[in-house]
Amino acid sequence: MDLAAAEAIKGGLLVMGYGLAAVGPGIGIGIVAGNAIQAMARQPEAAGMVRTTMFLGIAFTEALALIGFVLFFLA
Amino acid sequence: MEQVILAEGCDVAEVTMCAPAEVSELFEFAAPWPEIAEWFTRTQMLILLIPVIVIGLFWLALRKPKLVPGKLQMMVEGAYDLVARGIGRDVIGGGYEKYVPYLLSVFLFVLVGNVYEIMPFVNFPVTSRIALPGFLAVFTWIIFVVAAIRKQGLAYFGHLIWPPGVPLALKPLLGIIEFVSTVLVRPFSLAVRLFANLVAGHLMLSLLLGTAGTFIWAWLTNPEIGFGKGALGMAWFVMGLGIFAFEMLVAFLQAYIFTLLSAVYIQSSIHPDH
Numbered sequence: 461m462d463l464a465a466a467e468a469i470k471g472g473l474l475v476m477g478y479g480l481a482a483v484g485p486g487i488g489i490g491i492v493a494g495n496a497i498q499a500m501a502r503q504p505e506a507a508g509m510v511r512t513t514m515f516l517g518i519a520f521t522e523a524l525a526l527i528g529f530v531l532f533f534l535a
Numbered sequence: 536m537e538q539v540i541l542a543e544g545c546d547v548a549e550v551t552m553c554a555p556a557e558v559s560e561l562f563e564f565a566a567p568w569p570e571i572a573e574w575f576t577r578t579q580m581l582i583l584l585i586p587v588i589v590i591g592l593f594w595l596a597l598r599k600p601k602l603v604p605g606k607l608q609m610m611v612e613g614a615y616d617l618v619a620r621g622i623g624r625d626v627i628g629g630g631y632e633k634y635v636p637y638l639l640s641v642f643l644f645v646l647v648g649n650v651y652e653i654m655p656f657v658n659f660p661v662t663s664r665i666a667l668p669g670f671l672a673v674f675t676w677i678i679f680v681v682a683a684i685r686k687q688g689l690a691y692f693g694h695l696i697w698p699p700g701v702p703l704a705l706k707p708l709l710g711i712i713e714f715v716s717t718v719l720v721r722p723f724s725l726a727v728r729l730f731a732n733l734v735a736g737h738l739m740l741s742l743l744l745g746t747a748g749t750f751i752w753a754w755l756t757n758p759e760i761g762f763g764k765g766a767l768g769m770a771w772f773v774m775g776l777g778i779f780a781f782e783m784l785v786a787f788l789q790a791y792i793f794t795l796l797s798a799v800y801i802q803s804s805i806h807p808d809h
Binding site: 508509512515516519520522523526527529530533 | 626724727728730731732734795796799
């Protein structure tokens with residue numbers, strides 16, 4: 461296999477790796493946001509607290525996708 | 536090195552999107568005044584401008600404070616309120632006043648650094664260079680570790696490695712997890728979250744809008760390349776505008792999350808039993 465083909469395959473693998481890294485956090489953020497909306501709808505007076513906690517949850521979940529994104533460039 | 540690198544070597548007739556050969560080209564700039572100071576880059580200039588902008592804005596808004604605030608005063612007071620009450624008081628709780636100056640500074644610094652991304656003619660988020668979020672994360676780390684040592688003494692590290700109130704069999708395992716997550720993962724994820732969000736935003740904006748500009752300009756100056764390329768440029772432009780609006784949200788949200796997480800870490804240091 462020549463070098464150009466190897467490079468092309470490597471690029472494809474990198475993109476696939478990022479795609480895989482995005483799956484889990486995507487599902488996770490969906491769960492976090494969905495449950496936060498449910499909590500806010502059930503208890504509108506707690507909306508402020510729920511929103512803060514939701515952002516925290518999203519931030520922690522999202523970190524994995526972002527690390528995948530950074531590795532995409534580092535590799 | 537030229538400022539506009541993207542359009543160079545982009546064969547409009549061949550490709551559907553212009554991309555530089557090396558992604559880091561989008562994050563490096565030539566020195567604005569090479570004859571005066573070669574080491575002084577555009578990124579450094581933008582970083583030094585942040586405090587000037589923040590202090591200027593506060594001075595403008597609060598030089599004659601009114602009981603019924605105007606628009607600018609309202610905005611500045613809103614930012615203070617968000618950080619001091621929304622983050623400081625509600626997250627840290629008792630003894631939060633001491634940390635408000637740091638939280639407010641870091642919030643405004645990161646916010647302006649992020650907003651550079653969508654500011655016309657600047658269009659470069661300085662927080663997308665890892666040195667800046669890395670430094671801020673290390674600073675947050677120092678603050679919450681020092682706060683914890685002041686509050687609990689060196690027992691803080693002891694509690695990290697050998698957590699009290701846990702069954703003996705679980706202690707080593709939990710201790711390792713706790714230690715690694717507090718000492719290593721916290722600053723790392725804090726820095727990488729901000730950095731990667733802004734890198735992603737800058738990449739999307741510069742690729743989409745840069746390609747759109749190149750294509751539309753090529754079509755206007757040289758209609759022979761066909762209407763298809765012009766239409767493609769318009770499509771990229773519309774998509775870029777959508778991302779632009781999204782990045783406004785991201786710029787604010789990332790500054791907010793950085794401050795919020797700093798506050799959460801400080802809270803876990805000074806109120807360990809919560």
